Amino acid sequence: xxxxxxxxxxxxxxxxxxxxxxxxxxxxxxxxxxxxxxxxxxxxxxxxxxxxxxxxxxxxxxxxxxxxxxxxxxxxxxxxxxxxxxxxxxxxxxxxxxxxxxxxxxxxxxxxx
Amino acid sequence: xxxxxxxxxxxxxxxxxxxxxxxxxxxxxxxxxxxxxxxxxxxxxxxxxxxxxxxxxxxxxxxxxxxxxxxxxxxxxxxxxxxxxxxxxxxxxxxxxxxxxxxxxxxxxxx
Numbered sequence: 001x002x003x004x005x006x007x008x009x010x011x012x013x014x015x016x017x018x019x020x021x022x023x024x025x026x027x028x029x030x031x032x033x034x035x036x037x038x039x040x041x042x043x044x045x046x047x048x049x050x051x052x053x054x055x056x057x058x059x060x061x062x063x064x065x066x067x068x069x070x071x072x073x074x075x076x077x078x079x080x081x082x083x084x085x086x087x088x089x090x091x092x093x094x095x096x097x098x099x100x101x102x103x104x105x106x107x108x109x110x111x112x113x
Numbered sequence: 114x115x116x117x118x119x120x121x122x123x124x125x126x127x128x129x130x131x132x133x134x135x136x137x138x139x140x141x142x143x144x145x146x147x148x149x150x151x152x153x154x155x156x157x158x159x160x161x162x163x164x165x166x167x168x169x170x171x172x173x174x175x176x177x178x179x180x181x182x183x184x185x186x187x188x189x190x191x192x193x194x195x196x197x198x199x200x201x202x203x204x205x206x207x208x209x210x211x212x213x214x215x216x217x218x219x220x221x222x223x224x
Contacts, residue, residue, distance in 0.1 A: 004156075033211060040121065042202070042216040043157075058211065090156050099145055099164070102212065104156030 002026050006091050006105035013081040013112045021076040021108050023091030031094045032074040033102070034058075034066065036087040043090065049074055081112045115141040117205050119215035127223055132193045134218045136186040136203030143205030146186045147212065148177055151200045160201075161188075193222045 007022045025032065030051045035043040045058030049068040063085060065077040074093075078085060089108045094100035116139045126132050136146065145164045149157035163170045163179045163186065170177050176189040190197050200219045204212040 035214075040216065042117070043214040045211055045213075048211055092156075099162065099206075101147060101159035101162060102149075102157070104158070106156050107154075 004091055004093055004103050004105035006089075006108050008108060009106065010109045011111070013078070013110065015081060015083065015112060017081050018077070018079050019081070019110075021078070021089055021091075021110075023074045023076065023105060024072050025074075025091075025093040025103070026072065027093060027095065027103065028071060029093035029095045029103070030071065031096070031100070032068065033092045034064070034074070034076045035090045035092065036060065037090060037107075038087050046076065046089075078110075083112050086110060086112045115139070115205075115207060115213055117203055117213050117215035119201075119203055119218045121216055121218070123219040123221055125221045125223065126193055128194060130193055132190040132197065132220055132222070134188040134201050134203075134220065136188065136215055138184050138186075138205050141205075141207075142181065142184075143207075145206055146177070146179060147204045148175075148186075148188050149202040149204065151202055151217065157202055190220075193220075195222045195224050198222050 004025045033048045034046040037043050044060050047066040049055045055066050091105045092102040118137045147162045148160045151157040161177050163177045174191045178187045200217040202217045203215040207213045
């Protein structure tokens with residue numbers, strides 16, 4: 001039972017490069033989320049999806065894009081990486097929108113230099 | 114804007130004592146609050162959920178309260194152990210299908 005799997009675990013990008021953070025869940029959850037966590041700070045929502053083919057912006061979407069072609073996968077795309085995107089990124093899923101708890105992945109630590 | 118606030122200072126307590134962590138919310142009324150535990154280098158793990166019409170919820174050594182008058186939730190760990198040392202996150206539901214998280218409080222339990 002893998003839960004939520006994120007790859008890669010670590011990545012160093014140069015300014016202006018692009019990359020995709022992968023997120024896969026095997027629990028058949030409809031709701032999926034991308035958060036970023038800066039040191040000593042809370043989790044800030046980047047994008048979320050309530051089902052395949054449906055995505056919406058969260059609190060800090062600028063510089064990111066997402067897609068949801070399947071229930072299982074919710075990749076996060078960084079275009080033109082900037083130092084301000086240095087953070088730890090967490091993907092999460094839940095089976096229902098109301099009252100459901102989140103299952104988080106183990107995170108991707110991204111450094112932009 | 115809607116905010117969930119937790120004490121950013123670390124809480125240091127002695128093993129066996131009760132740890133109490135505070136979560137305050139402003140500018141909205143969440144239908145429920147959730148508490149998560151986060152260990153270094155790991156993703157948060159769900160612990161408890163309490164609804165606005167529930168005063169208290171318990172799970173083993175954990176207890177959480179929800180005071181809608183004070184706009185506050187308290188999270189208690191009784192008979193604390195060094196293994197309870199972690200960062201604890203409070204989260205409230207937001208408009209739509211997402212949670213708003215507080216910044217977390219780091220708990221250190223000393224033997």
